[in-house]
Amino acid sequence: MTLIPPPMPGVPGRKAVISREDLIAAALKLVGPHRSVSSLSLREVAREAGIAPNSFYRHFRDMDELAIALIDQAGRSLRHLIGEARHRATAERSVVRSSVEAFMEQLSADEKLLHILLREGNVGSDAFKQAVERELRFFEDELCVDLVRLAEAHGTGIHEPALVAKAITRLIFTMGATAMDLPRERHAEVAEQMVVMLRMIIVGTQTMARHGVPANDIAGPPREDRQA
Amino acid sequence: MTLIPPPMPGVPGRKAVISREDLIAAALKLVGPHRSVSSLSLREVAREAGIAPNSFYRHFRDMDELAIALIDQAGRSLRHLIGEARHRATAERSVVRSSVEAFMEQLSADEKLLHILLREGNVGSDAFKQAVERELRFFEDELCVDLVRLAEAHGTGIHEPALVAKAITRLIFTMGATAMDLPRERHAEVAEQMVVMLRMIIVGTQTMARHGVPANDIAGPPREDRQA
């Protein structure tokens, strides 16, 4: 999706002095901790890219369309990152730790793209939100098959793997979002918190797979409909 | 904070035909799934409230100030809600289930206020974000003392209660935010997912308290620095 037409030499017309990617880059330069994508104006992006406002329409119909392209790119970047993290993980260290570390690492380096994916899934148009949701679900699905595979390999059970994946994903993303407002030196601390949280979830799902799911938690009295 | 001056009879001047609360209400009428607080304009709110644009300044200095007042109100509403949920919980059912149910219930009823708290903590000015963060932390702290108290009462251990509270809070809030985009009839399903997720965390923290924390998870090889 959002493919660039290949540079066939047989097409008439003027040589494009600017490309979609240039516009995306210009938009990226403008977003930041205080500037959300949905608050960018068409003219602003055009100005940053050094073109006339109307030239924008040659590449995108809307700012919304640009935003979705941005999300796509952020998603690709994230998927690449996670792929690498997974590769590193199975070799030496735990998935949890190395994934979290890779995530936080990317958070510092590639800040803007992650920013978009993390924080702006809640505002904006429907198309915008769906695009973010799609990337989240992608992340989630990959994590799910990973979890199942690892659980089988290690002989540990896993209760409701899909929900485990969902919980972990959402947790990583929100924690990452809040980490972005913190000074760089506190990122390691947040990463450590994330690792502990994820371990709790994993220990929980394993215990529940081993001993059966409890019908109530620490707060409630025993219930009658507890499963045998 | 944001106190109304008491109606002393001894102050000259014209009777105020509109109050801060009316402006807040007008702003609330405007926000929705497609309209974020930070995208509201001063004139728009004034128009909705039926006053001249400049009259806005009699009550707030900024739209930002209005936004923070909105967050305060949403926070109060949420705290009230949680207080009730906790009251109900200790009596008959589990904290987890009844809290989640109360949360989702409020989500449907009082949609707008929760909306603001849930979705808009990531965009907007610093003051805005800090206000949301403050409310989140409040929620978190209350939950933490609850967890510790319950763990003691039931004789179950609890590992890193503060982190448990944080994880649960963030999870509830993000899941709640995504639920708001779903049709009403799927809310129960999301609530069920949330309950399972939270139980995993609680079972996890209990197991870790009982058996000691694992030095690595299901994916990694044993590490040497494992705690005795």
Add this chain to the structure above:
DNA sequence: CACTTGTCTATACAACTGTATATTAATTCT
């Protein structure tokens, strides 16, 4: 060459924004 085609720019317009200034209206105090 003229011709078409696609890219970009210039100008323009109506709508909207936040806010400054000045004026009017309502209420209480003396």
Add this chain to the structure above:
DNA sequence: AGAATTAATATACAGTTGTATAGACAAGTG
């Protein structure tokens, strides 16, 4: 009654926004 004080308004202005229209430039075609 009149003076004082405060809320609300009307008008106005400069800036920004999205976009419509029309024209200029460059590259390929016949």
